[in-house]
Amino acid sequence: MDKNDSDRLYFHRRELLAGAAYLMLGLSKAHATIIVDHLPWTPNAGNPPAAALPGPWVFFTVDEGSAMEALADCIIPPDPQTPGGKDSGSAVFIDRQLAGPYGRQDGLYVRPPFMKGTKSQGQQSEKGPAQEYREGLAAFDRACKARFGGKAFADLSDQDKDTVLKGLESGDFKLDGTDGKAFFEQVIKDVQMGFFADPIYGGNRDMVAWKMIGYPGSRYNYLDWVNRHNERFPLPPVSMTGRAEWTPQTR
Helix, strand or coil, X not given: CCHHHHHHHHHHHHHHHHHHHXXXXXXXXXXXXXXXCCCCCCCCCCCCCCCCCCCCCCCCCHHXXXXXXXXXXXXXXCCCCCCCCCCCCHHHHHHHHHXXXXXXXXXXXXXXXXXXXCHHHCXXXXXXXXXXXXXXXXXXXXXXXXXXXXXXXXXXXXXXXXXXXXXXXXXXXXXXXXXXXXXXXXXXXXXXXXXXXXXXXXXXXXXXXXXXXXXXXXXXXXXXXXXXXXCCCCCCCEECCECHHHCCCCC
C-alpha cells in the first residue's frame, strides 16, 4: 500500500467515526426532545405495590380490630393538630400487612430449628406474624377481662388502659401462653410503622404524619434543594400515588 492509499484509508476511517458520532449525537438530541414534555415511564411500572383498599377488616375480627385501634390511640394519642393512631389508619395498616405476604411469612425464616434470633436476624418464630398477633390478641383480651370484670381493653377507661400498658411494658401484666412484653413491643413498632408509612399501605391517612414532621414524601427529585440546609421544604408531601387533588374528581 502506497502513501496515497494509506492517507485515503485514514480519512475514510475519520469520516466513518465522525459520521457515527454525529449519528449518536443526533439520536441523543432526538431522544432528549421526546422526553422534554413528559416522562418516558410510569411510576412503579416494573413492580407496583398493591394498594391497601378501604373497607372492613381483612385479617382482624371485629373484636381484634377494636383492640388494635384502642392500642394504636394509646401509643399515638390524638391532639388538636394531628389524628392519633386509630384515625390515621395505623391499625388498618397492620391488618392489611397481616393479611398479605408479611403475614404469610413470605421472605421470613420458616425452616427448623427455630431459635430466638438476634436483633440483626429479624423474625425467627415458627408461628409467624399472623399467628403471633392472633394468639397475642386473644391472650390480651382474656387478661383484660379477667382483671377488669369482663371488660375488653377498648372499653376500659384511659387510666385503666395506661395501667395495662405499663404492666405489659414492665412485664407485670401477664398474658397466658404469650410473652406480653414482646407482644407489646411488636405492636408499638407496627403502629409506628403504619403511622409513618406511605398511605398506599393503609396508614398515614391523608399523609397526616408526614405533614406533622415536615417530610416531603415521594417527590420525583430534590435537586434544587440538595445544598439548601436548615430550610423548611415549602411544598406539601406526595405519596407514591401522588396527591388526592391531582386526580380528576368524578361526579
